[in-house]
Amino acid sequence: MRPARMSKIRAVILDEKVDAVVRQLHKSGLVELYDLTTKLEDAEWKTIVKSSSSAEYGRNVASHMIKVNKTLDLFSNVADQEKVTLGTMLNPVLPTKKNVTFESAEEALNYVENIVNSVESEVSEPAARLSELESKETALENLKENVSYLTDFDYDIKDLGMGEYTYVTAGILNKAVFSEFEADLDQLTEGCISIAAGKTFIDEDGKTEKLPVVIAMLKDYAEVAGAELRKHGFDRFDINAEGTPSNVLNNTVSELNSVKGEIKSTVDKLKALGKKWNDELLVTYEILENEKDRAESYSSMGMTERTYLIEAWAPKFDVNKAKEIIESASEGYAVVEIDEPDVDESEIPVKLNNSKFFKPFEMLTEMYSMPKYNEIDPTVLLLPTFILFYGIMLTDAFYGVLLTIAGLILQHRIGKVSEGAYNLGYILKLSGIVTIVAGILTGSYLGDFALQFLGFDIFQTALALVNPLGGSVYISEASPLFEFFGVSINNGPIAILLFSIILGIAHLFVGMFLGFKDTLKNVGFLDAFLNQGMWMLLILAIIFTSLTGNGMVTVGVLIPVMLLSMYKGFKNGGVLDAMLGALDITGFLGNVLSYARLLALCLSTGGLAMAVNIMAGLLDKSVPVVGVILAVLMLIGGHAFNFSMNGLGSFIHSLRLHYVEFFGQFYEGGGKKFIPFKAKKEYTE
Amino acid sequence: MVFENPLLLGAIGAGLAVGIAGLGSGIGAGITGASGAGVLAEDPKQFSKVIVFQALPQTQGLYGFLVAILILFVFKTAPEWAMLAAGASVGLAGLSAIGQGIAAAAGLGAVSEDASIFGRAMVFSVLPETQAIYGLLVSILLLVQVFTGPGAETIAAIGAGLGVGFAGLSGIGQGITAAGAIGATARDTSVMGRGLVLAVMSETFAIFGLLIAILIMLGIMF
Numbered sequence: 045m046r047p048a049r050m051s052k053i054r055a056v057i058l059d060e061k062v063d064a065v066v067r068q069l070h071k072s073g074l075v076e077l078y079d080l081t082t083k084l085e086d087a088e089w090k091t092i093v094k095s096s097s098s099a100e101y102g103r104n105v106a107s108h109m110i111k112v113n114k115t116l117d118l119f120s121n122v123a124d125q126e127k128v129t130l131g132t133m134l135n136p137v138l139p140t141k142k143n144v145t146f147e148s149a150e151e152a153l154n155y156v157e158n159i160v161n162s163v164e165s166e167v168s169e170p171a172a173r174l175s176e177l178e179s180k181e182t183a184l185e186n187l188k189e190n191v192s193y194l195t196d197f198d199y200d201i202k203d204l205g206m207g208e209y210t211y212v213t214a215g216i217l218n219k220a221v222f223s224e225f226e227a228d229l230d231q232l233t234e235g236c237i238s239i240a241a242g243k244t245f246i247d248e249d250g251k252t253e254k255l256p257v258v259i260a261m262l263k264d265y266a267e268v269a270g271a272e273l274r275k276h277g278f279d280r281f282d283i284n285a286e287g288t289p290s291n292v293l294n295n296t297v298s299e300l301n302s303v304k305g306e307i308k309s310t311v312d313k314l315k316a317l318g319k320k321w322n323d324e325l326l327v328t329y330e331i332l333e334n335e336k337d338r339a340e341s342y343s344s345m346g347m348t349e350r351t352y353l354i355e356a357w358a359p360k361f362d363v364n365k366a367k368e369i370i371e372s373a374s375e376g377y378a379v380v381e382i383d384e385p386d387v388d389e390s391e392i393p394v395k396l397n398n399s400k401f402f403k404p405f406e407m408l409t410e411m412y413s414m415p416k417y418n419e420i421d422p423t424v425l426l427l428p429t430f431i432l433f434y435g436i437m438l439t440d441a442f443y444g445v446l447l448t449i450a451g452l453i454l455q456h457r458i459g460k461v462s463e464g465a466y467n468l469g470y471i472l473k474l475s476g477i478v479t480i481v482a483g484i485l486t487g488s489y490l491g492d493f494a495l496q497f498l499g500f501d502i503f504q505t506a507l508a509l510v511n512p513l514g515g516s517v518y519i520s521e522a523s524p525l526f527e528f529f530g531v532s533i534n535n536g537p538i539a540i541l542l543f544s545i546i547l548g549i550a551h552l553f554v555g556m557f558l559g560f561k562d563t564l565k566n567v568g569f570l571d572a573f574l575n576q577g578m579w580m581l582l583i584l585a586i587i588f589t590s591l592t593g594n595g596m597v598t599v600g601v602l603i604p605v606m607l608l609s610m611y612k613g614f615k616n617g618g619v620l621d622a623m624l625g626a627l628d629i630t631g632f633l634g635n636v637l638s639y640a641r642l643l644a645l646c647l648s649t650g651g652l653a654m655a656v657n658i659m660a661g662l663l664d665k666s667v668p669v670v671g672v673i674l675a676v677l678m679l680i681g682g683h684a685f686n687f688s689m690n691g692l693g694s695f696i697h698s699l700r701l702h703y704v705e706f707f708g709q710f711y712e713g714g715g716k717k718f719i720p721f722k723a724k725k726e727y728t729e
Numbered sequence: 730m731v732f733e734n735p736l737l738l739g740a741i742g743a744g745l746a747v748g749i750a751g752l753g754s755g756i757g758a759g760i761t762g763a764s765g766a767g768v769l770a771e772d773p774k775q776f777s778k779v780i781v782f783q784a785l786p787q788t789q790g791l792y793g794f795l796v797a798i799l800i801l802f803v804f805k806t807a808p809e810w811a812m813l814a815a816g817a818s819v820g821l822a823g824l825s826a827i828g829q830g831i832a833a834a835a836g837l838g839a840v841s842e843d844a845s846i847f848g849r850a851m852v853f854s855v856l857p858e859t860q861a862i863y864g865l866l867v868s869i870l871l872l873v874q875v876f877t878g879p880g881a882e883t884i885a886a887i888g889a890g891l892g893v894g895f896a897g898l899s900g901i902g903q904g905i906t907a908a909g910a911i912g913a914t915a916r917d918t919s920v921m922g923r924g925l926v927l928a929v930m931s932e933t934f935a936i937f938g939l940l941i942a943i944l945i946m947l948g949i950m951f
Contacts, residue, residue, distance in 0.1 A: 651869070
């Protein structure tokens with residue numbers, strides 16, 4: 045129930061052998077390297093050992109990574125978009141792993157260099173050609189657009205620009221300002237200007253009318269006129285071509301087509317290269333990532349003239365394996381020591397260590413917080429109640445089946461490529477199974493579907509134990525379960541409410557017991573009693589009262605508990621805190637009543653399912669002809685909605701009961717997660 | 730009875746249930762939606778996350794709708810004051826959706842920056858729903874006549890409904906704290922536990938409301 049016990053490995057290794065040791069440790073993934081930088085700043089250590097820095101070859105690795113990444117980017121840009129369908133999502137293709145092993149960083153880099161060079165020799169030429177063609181395409185598109193406005197004019201485009209005597213320019217103008225523009229320029233150039241307008245067209249915005257305009261003027265006015273042109277919002281074309289506009293347009297279009305054709309063939313060539321090299325490059329990239337990790341690991345070591353000092357954490361059960369790895373990789377040129385943790389508890393990394401059955405639920409524990417090294421790992425306790433609460437809150441056999449199927453798909457299909465999906469799938473699968481059971485017990489199959497459409501009232505039969513919204517054969521006004529504090533347990537809701545509260549009290553009691561044990565061990569009896577013990581006594585008193593009907597016992601415990609809460613508050617912070625302490629009892633009450641949500645959410649799933657059924661029934665009865673179809677759509681949509689809403693709600697509310705009410709009794713968290721020094725193995729083996 | 734047709738009270742109850750709860754949900758979902766629109770402007774791929782968070786404050790409206798339908802179902806059999814009280818209870822408590830909307834908006838903002846915080850943000854965003862659940866609980870307890878004390882059948886039932894309903898507004902405060910706690914947790918995940926403790930404080934008052942409502946329904950007056 046506690047995180048894995050850790051040991052510290054300390055090794056001094058001959059410098060020639062350290063690369064091999066790092067590689068083997070990285071491959072095994074058994075240890076977390078301990079960063080010695082701070083420790084080595086200590087004056088005493090400084091005289092013997094100094095901090096090491098990242099390995100030299102790391103820089104080489106980084107530059108290769110940039111290159112490979114660039115090529116991978118190029119490939120993904122030209123590749124056809126793969127369609128993400130439900131089918132591909134449910135059947136993710138696992139990358140085929142390539143088996144590569146290298147004895148040294150040098151060997152790995154040689155391998156990488158070979159690949160990078162051969163890829164580059166094939167890819168660099170078409171890649172350069174592609175970018176050249178693409179910029180040419182942009183220029184031609186531009187030219188085409190500009191010239192297309194000028195096709196009404198019959199003159200040689202080469203004449204645009206500054207001539208010996210004249211200045212000719214073309215562009216676009218708002219139609220609204222044209223006459224004003226014409227008059228202004230005419231005045232400015234004293235009539236030495238000729239302005240020709242083409243056909244009106246509507247701008248891209250769909251509103252403004254615009255005109256293509258060609259202007260010829262005496263060269264001397266070019267400069268003053270230029271300012272005038274800008275003032276009127278004249279959008280000047282920048283065209284460099286020869287021939288009449290229509291000729292230029294034709295030429296541009298045909299040139300554009302040939303460029304486009306060439307782009308396509310270049311892209312095809314790159315696509316083919318991508319198919320050929322992409323997987324290889326992914327492998328290469330992973331090799332580089334792993335090499336980078338190794339190179340960087342040197343920065344956490346210490347070094348002397350001929351040796352390296354490594355410290356690392358390993359779980360106790362792995363530590364001897366790790367020792368052997370170091371000794372064999374260094375061929376004996378190493379001294380390895382195994383020690384108990386020698387640092388503050390908060391610095392020891394925490395590795396959760398649960399059996400396969402509980403492992404996926406570690407996700408929920410981690411989401412709250414890693415336990416501290418010497419704290420209880422609550423994962424094992426979380427599993428049974430999490431799925432139980434989930435089932436009670438969702439309570440529908442049909443929804444349970446859906447959830448189990450969804451869980452199986454998540455776990456076994458998508459879970460192949462994502463650990464998170466695997467864990468979530470596992471959790472949902474177990475929760476789904478409990479939901480089915482809860483649904484059968486409460487006679488809920490798509491709510492009251494059977495009653496609404498088949499006229500079969502399951503609660504009139506002996507098939508359902510409890511009716512969440514009323515009576516059943518077993519629990520009804522005619523046959524109440526029993527009397528409880530003057531309230532007759534004679535219908536479903538109150539039976540489930542009572543069950544929820546009892547479950548809650550039991551759940552809290554377990555949490556308190558764990559907290560009590562921990563405080564007793566770490567602090568002492570008085571604190572353990574004030575924090576948890578007296579509340580446990582109160583719970584026991586309540587249980588005693590409910591069994592015997594003797595209310596005096598509860599009152600007899602309740603009063604000292606309140607006084608003790610006040611005393612505890614007083615001890616912590618004086619009179620004001622003492623008054624607040626008296627309110628602790630409401631906190632306790634709140635924790636217990638919070639479990640009433642089990643009933644409320646159970647009712648809301650069943651009730652909303654019933655509402656969907658009623659509406660579908662109304663559609664069926666009141667709409668002629670297509671009513672049946674509408675009713676079926678209503679049923680599918682409504683139940684899908686209810687299922688997903690309440691499925692999500694049950695998940696989070698079940699989590700909440702654990703995080704707030706249960707963990708609050710004993711669990712603090714805040715541990716540092718064990719992050720092993722481990723090679724990535726997605727594409728390599 | 731005060732009214733010629735006692736069923737009037739049931740009709741008002743159904744209206745209050747779906748009306749006020751719908752108001753709360755509308756505002757809450759609106760607050761989250763505004764934050765969601767901002768997130769989408771930066772990254773349209775976050776759409777599914779926006780939808781999930783925006784769904785949270787909508788449950789209150791659903792609870793109100795559920796109780797309204799239930800009221801129409803038990804129209805002829807339930808005590809009329811219980812029907813009115815049930816509507817007030819789930820309706821007013823449904824205003825906690827405003828707080829939930831605030832928390833969900835903060836949660837969404839945090840998740841759009843760092844996807845790994847999704848679960849934590851979700852837990853915080855769901856806290857202010859407790860109030861609505863208590864409102865729903867009291868409504869249903871009244872309607873299915875679980876408690877048969879005089880408080881559950883006479884005008885006293887209104888006290889129960891208002892008690893849990895107004896105390897349910899504490900959900901707004903809880904939502905504000907939860908939003909702050911999400912921000913803190915996004916910066917440092919180890920503060921989640923303490924953030925939960927702070928956020929749960931507001932719930933104390935909802936629990937007072939629930940407790941008094943149950944006492945009224947049992948007919949226990951000291």
